[in-house]
Amino acid sequence: MSRLKIVEGGAKPKEYRKKSENDIDLLVCPECDSRASYDVTLGRHIRNGKPVGGNKQTRCANCDHVLWDW
Ligand SMILES: [Zn+2]
Secondary structure, eight states: OOOOOOOTTOOOOOOOOOOOTTOOOOOOOTTTOOOOEEEEEESOEEETTEEEOOEEEEEETTTOOEEEEO
């Protein structure tokens, strides 16, 4: 590992890898920079004694800012 090849005019920095559907990003609140979040479900109905439907949201655990509307 002691010898390094020097490539003339070469070595571009690696391109940022393409965004794929499996890409993982840290969810950070734009309001308060918190990385803690929780999921809530709004407007659920009860059908046959079981909760159905509703609207899922992910909110900041610190300031309640809506981070994600599903
Ligand atoms: Zn926040």
